Amino acid sequence: MECALCKSDDDRAVHLVARSRQWRVVRVLDTPEHPAYWRVIWNDHAPEMTDLSPEERSALMQTVCKVEAVVRRELQPHKINLASLGNVVPHLHWHVLARWTDDPHFPQPIWGARQREASTAHLLRLEVALPQVDRAIQAELMNR
Numbered sequence: 597m598e599c600a601l602c603k604s605d606d607d608r609a610v611h612l613v614a615r616s617r618q619w620r621v622v623r624v625l626d627t628p629e630h631p632a633y634w635r636v637i638w639n640d641h642a643p644e645m646t647d648l649s650p651e652e653r654s655a656l657m658q659t660v661c662k663v664e665a666v667v668r669r670e671l672q673p674h675k676i677n678l679a680s681l682g683n684v685v686p687h688l689h690w691h692v693l694a695r696w697t698d699d700p701h702f703p704q705p706i707w708g709a710r711q712r713e714a715s716t717a718h719l720l721r722l723e724v725a726l727p728q729v730d731r732a733i734q735a736e737l738m739n740r
């Protein structure tokens with residue numbers, strides 16, 4: 597069975613932000629009501645955190661935390677959601693999501709029950725801000 601995350605770096609549903617030998621960071625484009633959404637993907641096919649060596653796990657989590665820190669600094673969300681599920685694609689990846697208390701699903705996960713309509717003004721502000729957040733993530737991860 598072919599793994600979608602092994603097959604390609606990038607596709608129409610994501611925008612590649614940064615890449616190293618071990619991992620890559622993409623911004624997710626197919627959740628229009630939650631556009632402040634990045635994934636940190638381990639490049640090698642490994643289903644679980646404990647398939648990595650302690651050093652590799654540390655490198656992955658450092659990357660996740662750097663993305664989180666930049667997103668907090670640039671967007672000041674009310675909350676960050678970090679999640680690693682991999683039930684659909686059993687290839688290690690972390691979701692980094694900026695959340696606002698008035699977003700369509702808060703306090704549920706974005707995959708949970710919808711609570712309210714999205715704010716168009718908020719989505720427009722994010723649309724303008726996100727390219728700069730991507731550049732800041734890239735700068736944070738590549739200047740090591």
Ligand SMILES: [Zn+2]
Pocket residue numbers: 599600601602603640641642686687
């Ligand atoms: Zn894979």
